[in-house]
Amino acid sequence: MRIxxxxxxxxxxxxxxxxxxxxxxxxxxxxxxxxxLSLAGRSNSVLDDLLPMKLTYGAIxxxxxxxxxxxxxxxxxxxxxxxxxxGAIGANALVYAALVEPGDxxxxxxxxxxxxxxxxESLGAEVLTLPLRAEDGYAPxxxxxxxxxxxxxxxxxxxxxxxxxxxxxxxxALEEVVRIAEGCGxxxxxxxxxxxxxxxxxxxxxxxADLYDKGISTGSMSKAFSLAGLRLGWxxxxxxxxxxVSIHRDYNTISVGMIDDLLAAIALESRDAxxxxxxxxxxxxxxxxxxxxxxxxxxxxxxxxxxxxxxxxYTHEMxxxxxxxxxxxxxxxxxxxxxxxxxxxxxxxxxxNNPRILREGLTAASGFLAWLExxxxx
Numbered sequence: 001m002r003i004x005x006x007x008x009x010x011x012x013x014x015x016x017x018x019x020x021x022x023x024x025x026x027x028x029x030x031x032x033x034x035x036x037l038s039l040a041g042r043s044n045s046v047l048d049d050l051l052p053m054k055l056t057y058g059a060i061x062x063x064x065x066x067x068x069x070x071x072x073x074x075x076x077x078x079x080x081x082x083x084x085x086x087g088a089i090g091a092n093a094l095v096y097a098a099l100v101e102p103g104d105x106x107x108x109x110x111x112x113x114x115x116x117x118x119x120x121e122s123l124g125a126e127v128l129t130l131p132l133r134a135e136d137g138y139a140p141x142x143x144x145x146x147x148x149x150x151x152x153x154x155x156x157x158x159x160x161x162x163x164x165x166x167x168x169x170x171x172x173a174l175e176e177v178v179r180i181a182e183g184c185g186x187x188x189x190x191x192x193x194x195x196x197x198x199x200x201x202x203x204x205x206x207x208x209a210d211l212y213d214k215g216i217s218t219g220s221m222s223k224a225f226s227l228a229g230l231r232l233g234w235x236x237x238x239x240x241x242x243x244x245v246s247i248h249r250d251y252n253t254i255s256v257g258m259i260d261d262l263l264a265a266i267a268l269e270s271r272d273a274x275x276x277x278x279x280x281x282x283x284x285x286x287x288x289x290x291x292x293x294x295x296x297x298x299x300x301x302x303x304x305x306x307x308x309x310x311x312x313x314y315t316h317e318m319x320x321x322x323x324x325x326x327x328x329x330x331x332x333x334x335x336x337x338x339x340x341x342x343x344x345x346x347x348x349x350x351x352x353n354n355p356r357i358l359r360e361g362l363t364a365a366s367g368f369l370a371w372l373e374x375x376x377x378x
């Protein structure tokens with residue numbers, strides 16, 4: 001099987017451990033185990049669960065406790081409609097393995113996490129892409145989506161909230177996507193790893209898995225729950241889809257770690273406290289970033305409505321990898337080049353890390369932009 005190199009992962013692997021200010025990070029500032037247990041009110045009792053635990057494979061599909069906690073994120077999905085995976089990256093890969101065959105039509109809304117184009121392509125699917133445009137506020141053209149889906153789409157896929165733009169499809173837009181899918185019998189896969197971090201209201205838009213019988217939601221502990229180190233994600237979908245997924249899962253997953261399962265269950269049982277902490281971080285940090293963008297004449301954007309990332313367009317005449325490489329070398333600030341996301345002429349910034357790192361990193365980036373302006377003027 002031939003597959004395209006994963007642009008974002010290659011960039012991050014090369015640079016994220018060698019920068020001073022990691023503004024390419026997409027997770028909300030990671031929790032320590034002590035912080036998690038404090039938020040959950042379990043600091044003095046977790047050993048009661050941990051010490052007697054025999055470290056077997058554990059529950060193959062994920063513990064009943066964990067799957068109940070995950071089901072609590074949805075309005076209309078039960079624990080029996082949840083399957084645990086190795087991160088959302090593993091969950092997405094399993095869905096494609098179970099659903100997509102050579103010649104199938106897959107419609108992917110881009111830019112997006114590269115999995116949602118490269119994996120179905122590698123499986124021999126006809127992948128049609130619907131580009132999001134800044135002039136539309138990165139909202140999808142649903143008439144164009146209907147045309148691309150036609151009468152033969154097998155799967156419609158997107159990230160909601162979107163990575164990298166931070167755009168958000170609300171319930172009205174999702175319901176229209178569902179109508180399009182119903183018209184051709186397509187499944188809908190929504191990568192919802194950033195769900196729960198909306199900038200307005202209660203903070204969590206409805207899941208496509210709650211709107212559509214053939215809706216599939218993938219999620220993880222990494223982004224909205226600040227626990228990427230658990231490497232734990234899930235699929236929420238109807239049972240026959242999960243049964244098909246399980247056939248593939250037996251070949252590459254078996255089970256997740258029992259300690260990871262326990263800590264994820266504790267976090268999700270305390271999701272109100274964890275998400276309150278994380279929404280505070282992303283909402284306050286976005287205002288810092290907004291003020292910075294306003295003050296930088298060479299930078300423009302569509303302000304994100306959700307998630308942890310934003311796509312910044314710059315006016316300087318250089319490709320995005322050169323821009324990010326020079327920025328890193330001169331200042332220690334790490335952005336992600338838009339070329340790794342199929343969005344040349346832009347860079348992606350993650351704004352959900354430690355507020356001090358964000359402020360200091362943006363100050364350093366301003367110095368670099370000022371230097372570029374002087375070079376251009378000269």
